[in-house]
Amino acid sequence: MNIIVCIKQVPDTAEVRINPETNTLIRDGVPSIINPYDTHALEAGLQIKERVGGKVTVITMGPPQAETALREALSMGADDALLLTDKAFAGSDTWATSYTLAKAVEKLGADIILCGKQAIDGDTAQVGPEMAEFLNIPHIAYIRKIEEVKADSIRVQRLMDEGYDIVESSLPVLLTVVKELNEPRLPSLKGKMAAKKAEIKKMGPADLGADENNLGLKGSPTQVKNIFAPEAKKDRKMLEGTPEQQVDRLIQELRRLKCV
Amino acid sequence: MRIVVNRDICTGCEECLGSCPFSAIVIKEGKAFITEYCDLCRACLSVCPVGAIEEVEEEGDRKKVEKGRGVWVFAEQRGGKIASVAYELLGAGRRLASELQTELVAVLFGSGESEARELIKWGADKVYLCNEPMLEKFNDEPYAELLSTLIKEHKPEIVLAGATPIGRSFIPRVAARLRTGLTADCTSLEIDKDTKNLLQIRPAFGGNIMATILCPHSRPQMATVRPRVMKRGEYVEGRAGEVIYVKADSIASRTRVTDTIKEVSEVAVNLQEADVIVSGGRGLGDAKGFNLLLELAETLEGAVGASRAAVDAGWISYSHQVGQTGKTVCPKLYIACGISGAVQHLVGMQSSDVIVAINKNPEAPIFNVATYGIVGDLFEIVPLLIKKVKEARGI
Numbered sequence: 001m002n003i004i005v006c007i008k009q010v011p012d013t014a015e016v017r018i019n020p021e022t023n024t025l026i027r028d029g030v031p032s033i034i035n036p037y038d039t040h041a042l043e044a045g046l047q048i049k050e051r052v053g054g055k056v057t058v059i060t061m062g063p064p065q066a067e068t069a070l071r072e073a074l075s076m077g078a079d080d081a082l083l084l085t086d087k088a089f090a091g092s093d094t095w096a097t098s099y100t101l102a103k104a105v106e107k108l109g110a111d112i113i114l115c116g117k118q119a120i121d122g123d124t125a126q127v128g129p130e131m132a133e134f135l136n137i138p139h140i141a142y143i144r145k146i147e148e149v150k151a152d153s154i155r156v157q158r159l160m161d162e163g164y165d166i167v168e169s170s171l172p173v174l175l176t177v178v179k180e181l182n183e184p185r186l187p188s189l190k191g192k193m194a195a196k197k198a199e200i201k202k203m204g205p206a207d208l209g210a211d212e213n214n215l216g217l218k219g220s221p222t223q224v225k226n227i228f229a230p231e232a233k234k235d236r237k238m239l240e241g242t243p244e245q246q247v248d249r250l251i252q253e254l255r256r257l258k259c260v
Numbered sequence: 261m262r263i264v265v266n267r268d269i270c271t272g273c274e275e276c277l278g279s280c281p282f283s284a285i286v287i288k289e290g291k292a293f294i295t296e297y298c299d300l301c302r303a304c305l306s307v308c309p310v311g312a313i314e315e316v317e318e319e320g321d322r323k324k325v326e327k328g329r330g331v332w333v334f335a336e337q338r339g340g341k342i343a344s345v346a347y348e349l350l351g352a353g354r355r356l357a358s359e360l361q362t363e364l365v366a367v368l369f370g371s372g373e374s375e376a377r378e379l380i381k382w383g384a385d386k387v388y389l390c391n392e393p394m395l396e397k398f399n400d401e402p403y404a405e406l407l408s409t410l411i412k413e414h415k416p417e418i419v420l421a422g423a424t425p426i427g428r429s430f431i432p433r434v435a436a437r438l439r440t441g442l443t444a445d446c447t448s449l450e451i452d453k454d455t456k457n458l459l460q461i462r463p464a465f466g467g468n469i470m471a472t473i474l475c476p477h478s479r480p481q482m483a484t485v486r487p488r489v490m491k492r493g494e495y496v497e498g499r500a501g502e503v504i505y506v507k508a509d510s511i512a513s514r515t516r517v518t519d520t521i522k523e524v525s526e527v528a529v530n531l532q533e534a535d536v537i538v539s540g541g542r543g544l545g546d547a548k549g550f551n552l553l554l555e556l557a558e559t560l561e562g563a564v565g566a567s568r569a570a571v572d573a574g575w576i577s578y579s580h581q582v583g584q585t586g587k588t589v590c591p592k593l594y595i596a597c598g599i600s601g602a603v604q605h606l607v608g609m610q611s612s613d614v615i616v617a618i619n620k621n622p623e624a625p626i627f628n629v630a631t632y633g634i635v636g637d638l639f640e641i642v643p644l645l646i647k648k649v650k651e652a653r654g655i
């Protein structure tokens with residue numbers, strides 16, 4: 001079974017803030033991590049391999065420093081790693097990202113492709129399904145359990161708003177996973193040693209046979225117009241006085257609004 | 261578009277370096293230089309004290325786009341019943357359609373004519389309905405196939421869907437196939453006055469920042485919209501509209517739903533349907549604090565919500581959690597007691613009609629989103645409030 005796990009290196013968003021005066025991101029000292037959902041995808045890949053045999057390859061598209069994320073994945077037990085890095089990839093939105101990743105998956109060949117539910121920087125959750133479309137294979141999103149893996153089919157539980165669905169699919173298939181699926185393992189000491197020495201393959205547009213018009217900024221239909229801090233309400237009223245007076249004022253207002 | 265540094269103006273002061281989320285600015289020979297890792301987020305533009313960072317247009321920016329016609333809304337159904345997000349989309353879609361002076365169209369799969377008529381009453385001028393039994397259960401491929409075909413045929417200007425497990429799963433396939441942009445999980449939609457482009461506003465980086473996204477050169481402009489953020493449209497019993505049946509010939513699916521298991525907690529349902537929510541955070545001090553809120557909620561016939569800090573502390577179960585990793589709620593009245601108002605909490609409740617914040621700390625960010633703010637001790641305010649509400653209601 002050829003398993004590919006797509007991982008993304010992201011800033012730890014819990015620590016990203018915006019400077020309200022300049023409307024710019026403050027990211028001094030914000031560490032880079034593997035997108036948390038992707039570690040669950042990797043764990044799922046490793047477990048499938050342990051169950052039915054095969055090979056787990058991690059791929060990422062990003063700047064050269066994304067190599068760190070791949071080495072971490074190798075130390076967790078991935079067999080192989082591929083870094084897609086090139087000037088031409090810069091500025092990709094989800095369309096161009098999934099096109100590029102799909103090209104790489106085509107090159108490598110895969111039976112199961114695993115992605116995180118979403119990346120915590122952009123929070124779009126679109127790259128997985130879009131990639132499946134480019135590959136012309138089925139996908140199942142929000143997997144919370146993998147029930148059965150056979151040579152040519154798979155059965156999983158898909159999280160929905162009001163519960164879950166049992167879904168079957170033929171292979172190859174792309175799955176996006178939620179955190180409930182599993183508990184990612186920690187890197188082993190042996191894994192860490194091996195990962196340090198491992199060779200990380202790199203590919204650019206020519207290696208992928210990609211159409212330049214579909215890459216990076218040029219290939220991206222969406223643009224970020226601006227970013228800003230979530231804003232304060234303009235019409236808020238602070239209720240002054242003793243607690244008694246404050247509550248009286250509140251009741252008055254709520255009455256006026258027919259909330260009480 | 262590209263972002264460049266005008267080397268004649270740049271003083272090499274390094275102000276811009278920290279502003280770049282992608283570490284794409286370096287200093288070369290005493291001047292700032294933008295590397296290939298630039299993601300064009302424009303974060304650096306406003307920080308340069310001498311205005312040396314500029315946007316330059318490129319040829320590709322001026323590509324002509326073929327304008328579409330109509331605002332479309334994908335109306336999702338579950339078990340034959342229309343999901344409430346569909347009505348919210350019709351509310352938002354109606355506003356956009358009148359600004360663009362165009363029609364509002366709903367698309368409904370796997371449901372019947374009476375549901376389609378309901379969508380008209382909620383604001384649709386036209387409904388494309390495919391009542392094929394195969395579409396009753398959600399499968400990505402047939403949904404994507406059918407919606408793409410309809411879009412290719414009728415060329416709408418804008419397509420909206422709910423940012424639900426269904427919308428977020430299959431709409432990306434449609435966008436990929438149509439070679440157009442898709443903006444995820446929008447919380448606000450506007451029309452740009454000059455260009456008539458759709459301004460798609462959404463939280464990113466876990467809600468810490470907001471971003472405006474454009475899709476200037478391809479059509480349709482597609483977005484998924486966060487449930488319970490947009491207001492429903494107006495329900496008009498006798499509104500006229502047209503239901504157009506569409507066929508789903510030769511649509512295949514490689515995935516198959518063999519079973520659907522319902523698993524909803526009653527609390528979660530109550531929370532999302534309540535008109536009044538009384539929510540508590542770490543300021544409650546302990547699990548007993550919630551008894552006080554429960555009493556207030558009962559008096560107001562509302563439900564009880566909580567911040568993650570209160571849930572993590574084990575004072576109340578997760579199904580009460582409001583926010584990014586909990587429920588998104590939109591009641592008429594939201595009373596936040598002892599909640600600081602971290603952005604992850606705010607994204608789950610800030611579109612409530614009226615927000616009351618009770619907090620000891622006048623600097624708490626919750627006051628930024630509050631309609632009414634009370635700086636005070638909740639253990640003093642809440643009992644008084646309970647007493648006075650009871651008096652007012654004659655209980």
Ligand SMILES: Cc1cc2nc3c(=O)[nH]c(=O)nc-3n(C[C@H](O)[C@H](O)[C@H](O)COP(=O)(O)OP(=O)(O)OC[C@H]3O[C@@H](n4cnc5c(N)ncnc54)[C@H](O)[C@@H]3O)c2cc1C
Pocket residue numbers: 014466540541542543544566567568569570581582583584585586587597598599600601602603604605608618619620621624636637638639
């Ligand atoms: C990825 C991620 C996802 C998250 N998702 C969510 C989410 O879905 N929902 C969520 O809520 N949080 C979420 N959080 C956590 C969030 O960042 C905050 O930590 C959390 O909301 C804080 O909860 P709090 O306001 O109850 O606690 P605190 O921040 O500790 O605030 C307590 C407040 O109570 C006030 N107070 C204390 N005593 C009294 C008193 N006697 N009377 C009046 N006021 C008093 C204090 O002044 C203070 O403002 C998330 C965080 C991350 C990183």
Ligand SMILES: Nc1ncnc2c1ncn2[C@@H]1O[C@H](COP(=O)(O)O)[C@@H](O)[C@H]1O
Pocket residue numbers: 006007008035037038041059060061062094097101114115116117118119120122123124125126127128
């Ligand atoms: N640049 C990337 N390289 C590799 N995988 C990615 C990349 N961007 C997104 N992904 C995968 O797609 C998932 C969804 O990302 P997103 O659509 O950006 O929220 C992630 O959890 C990853 O598995």
